Amino acid sequence: MNLSVSEENYIKSIYKLEEGQDSVTTNALAYELDTKPASVTDMAKKLKEKKLIAYEKYQGINLTPEGKKAALQIVRRHRLWECFLVEKLAFSWEEVHELAEELEHVRSEKLTNRLSEFLGNPAIDPHGDPIPDAQGKMGKPRTQTSLHKSQAKRLEVMAVSDKSAALLEFLTAKGIRLGTQLDVIERYAFDNSIEIKIRNQPAFTISEQVSKNIMVKAI
Amino acid sequence: MNLSVSEENYIKSIYKLEEGQDSVTTNALAYELDTKPASVTDMAKKLKEKKLIAYEKYQGINLTPEGKKAALQIVRRHRLWECFLVEKLAFSWEEVHELAEELEHVRSEKLTNRLSEFLGNPAIDPHGDPIPDAQGKMGKPRTQTSLHKSQAKRLEVMAVSDKSAALLEFLTAKGIRLGTQLDVIERYAFDNSIEIKIRNQPAFTISEQVSKNIMVKAI
């Protein structure tokens, strides 16, 4: 199956939005891809024709097994390139998503597998997300719990779900990265903000929007 | 100046064909890009509009200084990725051109410069071609002499001008790579074939098509 760059971006976004939800909505996909609902409907017809998605008018979109397989290959390439950029070229985690968005479209299994090998077959990317293997097998995310929902007092940061440079820069500035351990000092019911503390540094408060996107594990 | 992938491929091909010639012909460019002359005329108008080429109906095509600058950046990315693939991912020289043809279109100066640094700022690519620096400065090819034209008896292979997998595989099979030293045993006027010998190995004969594409330096 030969996919265009645009088709690949759709497939990848559908895969992302499908998680949790039982089907992906036209508007959600348009928003995710920064395009218009009418364009999504057009592409949905095309991807259905190619048997990569199940789609009936007004019924939402789901990947077929074939579509999911394609999605996992794209995700694999995306995350491997992110690793490369961070580990070999010393990019920071907020710079790599955008570049990987382009590099992911170079379709060569040999290149992908050689790159993976070169990086030591990494299992997670710079944002804590698992990397599918050559067969498309991917471990479950190491945790599904956000700092926002977690009840624990002492936590370790396992992943970040929003990959915008804005959030990632903010976290870096606050000293929060993968593996960072922190204590929850206080939760404020009024705005769901959380006061946290890293090691011996002074405590500080983060908003709900931030804590929702930090995935944690109790320690 | 924001160029599409297609525009970049045109610019790069014009740059390549311009060398030696004083201008590039519609048909030559169509052949090089594996497209039709009518398409070239269309694109010529567009690139002229963007001031990347000088073009008048029936008069052939030349890069403007701006166009040349753009071309050198693309060539730089192409050749750096080729180095990466060969030196870090253990690809052979006949596999890398096609992959670099795609990777070259990821436009990020930061990525390009970091990649160059990671590779130790290489000066030549796996085919012996010089790599432009960040400013677009490129050393002259180390030699302009083909094995076909050279009069010398003892030579060193400096570059290969045809990047087709067919030729490169052939050369590899015959034990010819960059830096290989060889002796010319005989030149046959009938078909311009040449008998050569590498070290202690038995001599063999190569055709004119092959010897034309091997760039050499007398030693």
Added chain:
DNA sequence: AATAATATTTAGGTAAATCTAAATAATAAT
């Protein structure tokens, strides 16, 4: 159940990059 609000699709269009076939210009051969 009727109406309002929201979501989705359709109709009809645009821009980029290609194509084929036909027309025209430039060059080579008589």
Added chain:
DNA sequence: ATTATTATTTAGATTTACCTAAATATTATT
């Protein structure tokens, strides 16, 4: 200097991936 050949351009289509505006479905609210 004609004529033939080759090169190039134009005219008119096609495909992909978008768009806006209008129509239609679905869902939520009275």
